[in-house]
Amino acid sequence: MPVVLGTDRVTRVQVAAVAAGASVAIDSGAAELLARSHAVVAAALAAAAPVYGLNTELGAGRDTTVDPRDLAAFQRRIIANHCGGIGPALPADEVRALAFVRLAGFTRGGSGVRPALADAWAALLNAQVVPLVPARGSVGAADLTHLAAVAALLTGTGHAVVGGAVVPGRQALTTAGLEPFDLAPGEALACLSSNAYSVGVGALELARLDRLALAADLAVALSLEAIAMRGGGGNLSPFDEAVARATGRRGQAQAAASVLAHLAGSAAFETASTVQDPLSLRTVPQLHGALRDQLAAAGTELTTELNARSDNPLVDVDTGRIVSGGNFQVLALALQFDALRVALAHLASASERRISALSELARPDRATGTSSIPGLLWYSAAANLAEIRQLATPASMAGAALSGVEDQATFAPLALQLLQRSRALTLEILAIEALHAAQLLEPTNPAGTLGGSAAGLLPALYALWGRGLPSADLVSGAVQLLAS
Template sequence: MPVVLGPASPSVADVVALADGASVVLASETVNLLAASRAVVERAIEAGEPVYGLNRRLGAGRDAAVEPAELAEFQRRTIANHRGGVGDALTRREARAVIAVRLIGFTRGGSGVRPALAQAYAALLDAGVHPVIPERGSVGAADLTHLAEVAAVVTGAGRAFDASGAIVPGGEALAAAGLEAVELAPHEGLAVLSSNAYSVGVGSLAVAEAAGLADAADRAVALSLEAVGAAGPAGNLSAFSDTVARAGGGDGQLVSADAIRSALAGSALERPDRAVTVQDPLSFRTVPQVHGALRECVERTVRELERELGARSENPVVDIASGRMVSGGNFQALPLALAFENLRLVLAHVASASERRSAAHSLSLAPARAAGTTRVPGLLLYAAASAVAELRQLAAPATLGITTLSGVEDHASLAPLALRLLRRSLALTGEVLAIEALHAAELLRASGAVPSGAETGPLFRGIDELPNLAAAELVPAALAALRF
């Protein structure tokens, strides 16, 4: 089903759908809005009023005039000068997310680009043209280096991947897709760059992954509770009761407590005659609070992403109502960057508690390991400990960073750095949760128990039926099982 970009505010789900291959349609209202926005730019050109990036240069040259005769060349130089990214190329999915967010930004009416240029970005998505976009280069005052690579391909320059994954010239990739290069009109050289499209686009993919990890974390804990309950009197479910969750009052706590209760519905832990400890260690007992914090942080990050998706972040911003182009700083993405920072911190807490549960399982598995009846290597626990140590480092603030060029562009949010660290944190947290699930399943197997919870039973079978794999392959397979 295509994503229709119209008057309604776009969502993170729209970005994820476009990244995953959905086609895009510009509603007629959107085309009209783009035309009205462009008309403001045309009037500014005719009036000769000084406007940054239109008839004035960029950065420290902001007050130097761009002569009418050099406007076309100025657009080309602007794109070429901003192609300063380095590092590995974004994946196809990530590149699509970047293109999608810049296209969404056009449709909010603040960019002043022509409808034809917006249609060219939509065509890039629909044709599956995948620009080569180096991951690093932006400091979070608009993702300039990322967007310059997209603009280069749209204009017939740059580089792109062909169907086989080989890198080809951008013009060749357009021709193979049946598309024509676009020549940028005055102001469009800056307008195509004026967006935090990497931070918002790839951030949307990251927050969707974080939401999935919150669900996976609850399932891992449910399996751990069944495991410790089968091995002894642990696994007290009172900490997950609706009574305790409502006494705490956190929305995320309520959701996680309910999810774990639902996963354990029908399990042996619910038997009223079962001998059970008064209360479990904190790494078990405070899961709803810890996982609830993750869920609430995910919601906050989604709100910040969707605020950015609905915003007119360009500089200068085209204001249709007043007919003016106004310089400002809506590209400053600090609220979003801080949400990324907070998400990394809470992931470190989630993983730290998970590693402690794995350690408890590992201790209980010592006799089975000594007898040679386990298949999970004892040293797999070290991998979890190593990941948690790295997560603690990744949780440190990244946004209090450097100044940039001259005395003009002298502060930036560093949102892209905060996001790159978040992506690493997500990967490590997934590994730690998978290691917990593997240890829990191993403890159940050693106890001779078969979990019967609504979700723990299928989860145990999914892990138990995995083939004998090396640890490096076993952990991703277990994480996939957690995400069923």
């Protein structure tokens, strides 16, 4: 079933669906708004008044008028000049996400593109043609290099990834039964004037982080049971509803309830003999809750950007004006990505401390040679944590002056890519924690007495290390189990 773009708000669920391969359609309401928006651009072009990027050059050349006879060639030069991305190609789901977000932006009415351009952009998605989009190059003042790669393919240049091979854009279009699209005046800039990478891939990343939050609760549940069974700790009073109610924080209440659900039927309810555990256990609801609350805030900001008219110049259909502005400057979103990395650093730090405690409890097993996992997996977790802490440095402060007029940038794409790396490293730490806890539970809990997802996780972990895998593959397998 296609994702239909109309005049309603665009959602992160729609981004995820198109990223996963769903087709798209544009309804009559959005098509009408596109036509009205383009009419404003056509009127401005006929009036010959200077409008940035429509009949003037870009950047430092903003006050230089483009000869009307050169406008078509000017569109091609804009796209070619912005195809400066480098690094590995983005995976197909991320390319589809960013392409969909730019298409959704067209339908908000701020770009002034023709309905035909939106239709051609949708056709590219529906034909499952994946542009080759280099990962790096955009600095967060619109994701220029990312979108230029998509626009290049649309217009018959650029490249596509077909069956893992890179092919020329025109060949990819021909194979898919599509024709290169000729951009009208102003449309080249409109193709680029969006933070579609940061918003589209950011939407996918927030969904992955939602799953990480659940995985973190599951790892803690295993640790609480293991410590209760082997170390006399695992006091569950910090997870009591009354504690969360005392602060009123939604994320804290969700995290506490999630951990307790995993511990349904656990020996930890009966076995714990300590009044208070270390803070890495006792403040889990606060730590995991802070991540959840930050994810909620980031989701709100991302949805705002997903529905914003970020174009420059901005077509204001209601007044019939074209206005220069800076809605492409997404500092608020970049700050959310930065804050999420800090939240992950705190969560990962507590997990590493729990691994330390679990490793100490497993020392007798290592001494007798009955340990199921290498003792120095803890060191690997510590190495991951060191990198996560470095990644928590605000990327949004990395901006540098690029030209006389482009003298500020948010570096939202970098903030997002560092967040992706932080998530991967944190998941590995949580997997190492789960392996350490499961190792301690194996002799006493071979069938698994925990509730929720934990009931099936323990046997799966036991089976995983029973295969005699190298430690890297062992952790990778545990990551997949936790994140699924």
